[in-house]
Amino acid sequence: xxxxxxxxxxxxxxxxxxxxxxxxxxxxxxxxxxxxxxxxxxxxxxxxxxxxxxxxxxxxxxxxxxxxxxxxxxxxxxxxxxxxxx
Amino acid sequence: xxxxxxxxxxxxxxxxxxxxxxxxxxxxxxxxxxxxxxxxxxxxxxxxxxxxxxxxxxxxxxxxxxxxxxxxxxxxxxxxxxxxxxxxxxxxxxxxxxxxxxxxxxxxxxxxxxxxxxxxxxxxxxxxxxxxxxxxxxxxxxxxxxxxxxxxxxxxxxxxxxxxxxxxxxxxxxxxxxxxxxxxxxxxxxxxxxxxxxxxxxxxxxxxxxxxxxxxxxxxxxxxxxxxxxxxxxxxxxxxxxxxxxxxxxxx
Numbered sequence: 148x149x150x151x152x153x154x155x156x157x158x159x160x161x162x163x164x165x166x167x168x169x170x171x172x173x174x175x176x177x178x179x180x181x182x183x184x185x186x187x188x189x190x191x192x193x194x195x196x197x198x199x200x201x202x203x204x205x206x207x208x209x210x211x212x213x214x215x216x217x218x219x220x221x222x223x224x225x226x227x228x229x230x231x232x233x
Numbered sequence: 234x235x236x237x238x239x240x241x242x243x244x245x246x247x248x249x250x251x252x253x254x255x256x257x258x259x260x261x262x263x264x265x266x267x268x269x270x271x272x273x274x275x276x277x278x279x280x281x282x283x284x285x286x287x288x289x290x291x292x293x294x295x296x297x298x299x300x301x302x303x304x305x306x307x308x309x310x311x312x313x314x315x316x317x318x319x320x321x322x323x324x325x326x327x328x329x330x331x332x333x334x335x336x337x338x339x340x341x342x343x344x345x346x347x348x349x350x351x352x353x354x355x356x357x358x359x360x361x362x363x364x365x366x367x368x369x370x371x372x373x374x375x376x377x378x379x380x381x382x383x384x385x386x387x388x389x390x391x392x393x394x395x396x397x398x399x400x401x402x403x404x405x406x407x408x409x410x411x412x413x414x415x416x417x418x419x420x421x422x423x424x425x426x427x428x429x430x431x432x433x434x435x436x437x438x439x440x441x442x443x444x445x446x447x448x449x450x451x452x453x454x455x456x457x458x459x460x461x462x463x464x465x466x467x468x469x470x471x472x473x474x475x476x477x478x479x480x481x482x483x484x485x
Contacts, residue, residue, distance in 0.1 A: 156387045156456065157414060195409045202411035204452065204463060211463045227452050227461060229407060230386040232417035233273045233361035233424065 148220045150178050155228050161188040175205055176214035178224055192228065202229035235261065238331070243285050256440035257285060263439045264288040266353040268341060268369055270317040271295075272304035272424030273383055273431070274359025279307060280432035281357075282325045286439070288333040289325065292349055293317040293359075294340040304421035341365050346372040355435045356380045359428070363411050367473075370395065370403035374474045381434050383427040387418045388455030390427040393446050393465060394434045397474065400447040405468040405475070423455055 148171050154162045162168060163186065172178035179199060183189050193203050198214075204227040205212050218224070235258055240247070243257050265286045267274045270293040281289050295317050297308045305317070312320040318336035325334045339345055341360075346368050350356055356373050358381060360366050366382065373380035374397045382403055383392040395402050430451070437443040452461040469475045 155389060156418070157389070192412060200411075201409045202407055204450075204461075206461050209459070209461065211461075225461070227389065227391075227454070228386070229363070229411040230384040230389050230391050231361065231363045231366070231411055231413060232385045232419055233269045233271045233359045233383075 148172075148218075150218050150220070150222050150224060152178060152182055152224045152226065155226055157228055157230075158189060158192055158226070161192065162186045172218060174214065174218055175207065175212050175216045175224060178218055179205070179214070179226075193226075204228070234258070236331075239285065246284065251442040252440055256442065259440045260285050260436065261287040263354045264290070264352050265435060265439075266290045266292065266350055266356045267359055268292045268349070268356060268365075269359030269361060270305075270307070270321045271301065271359055271361060272419060272421065273385065273428045274317075274357070275305045275307040275321060276425045276428035277357045277359060277431050278321055278325060279328070280429055281435065282329045282332055282334075284432065284436055285329070286332070286435070288335070290335040290337055290349070290353070291318045291321050291325075292337040292339065292341060294338055304419055304424055306421070306425065341368060343368055347376065350376060350378055353378050355438055357428075357431050357435060358382050358384075361417065362413060363407070366403060367407075367410070371473045373397060374402050379438050381431045381438075383424075383431050385417075385419055385423045385427055386414065388420060388423055390423050390453040390455070391450055392427055392430050392434070392453075393448075393450045394438070396438075396445070396447045401465045401467040402471060402474040404473040405471045406450070406465050408468070420455070423453075426453065426455075 149169050152168045170178045170181040206225040267278050270291050297312045307321040307324045316338050318338045322334045322336040377397045380395040434445050450463045
């Protein structure tokens with residue numbers, strides 16, 4: 148099963164400049180965990196106290212999603228971070 | 234009361250359905266506070282002035298650097314080294330001399346934030362950090378002033394409107410403070426776009442028509458030109474606007 152995770156620009160320096168990463172997971176959380184396993188520097192941006200942080204916004208096929216949501220082959224996970232610049 | 238000049242100057246707004254002369258009069262009688270006069274704040278202040286918001290307060294303690302000029306459209310080459318509030322106030326006075334423009338050259342803190350937003354009908358965020366946004370969010374909730382949040386990074390932007398008592402506040406949305414980037418990348422188009430949306434929200438709130446982003450966060454990804462929406466949930470135990478917030482307000 149192949150799921151594409153789209154990496155926001157502000158995190159690409161922690162994901163080897165990859166714009167998209169393919170993973171194989173059954174839920175959103177599993178997919179994000181696999182991503183973190185490959186790129187450990189992402190942990191401090193994506194997680195808070197062992198959970199996906201409230202400032203990490205995840206959309207699956209453009210629909211808002213949460214960690215427990217099931218994923219199917221061909222789904223596209225978009226990560227959007229809270230942006231604090233002005 | 235609108236002047237003859239006002240009727241001509243704002244004629245293209247006045248003909249808008251559900252707005253009219255009454256809507257323009259409401260804008261003229263309104264006071265907007267723009268916190269932060271950088272990329273978002275410059276573009277927001279410019280659009281507020283063009284739309285005829287009667288009083289605009291500009292709040293920032295920073296001075297202009299050359300690296301600001303790719304996005305802070307009220308600050309020009311001649312202004313490098315000048316205070317941002319003064320530079321922006323001069324431009325706005327030139328763009329629309331009928332308005333009252335205040336320059337507040339102060340860093341926003343928990344001690345002065347209530348004075349800064351005093352009398353405001355709306356507060357528009359132009360700050361570049363979450364910590365100060367939370368200070369303004371809390372004061373706006375406690376003083377019942379709508380707060381229009383936006384934030385940017387690179388070609389990404391987000392925006393929502395916080396109406397105290399009706400919508401979730403920033404602390405409901407972000408119980409965890411988002412981490413800050415060392416240097417926030419930005420193309421000028423991103424804050425210009427998001428600030429335009431902030432002023433669209435302000436006009437609707439002040440004139441009383443249309444539908445705002447209250448309770449919804451809109452995200453814009455300029456790399457793909459896609460927008461995303463997320464329903465934001467009010468936290469009954471929020472430390473600012475929930476039951477915990479009420480307790481802390483009583484103690485204030």
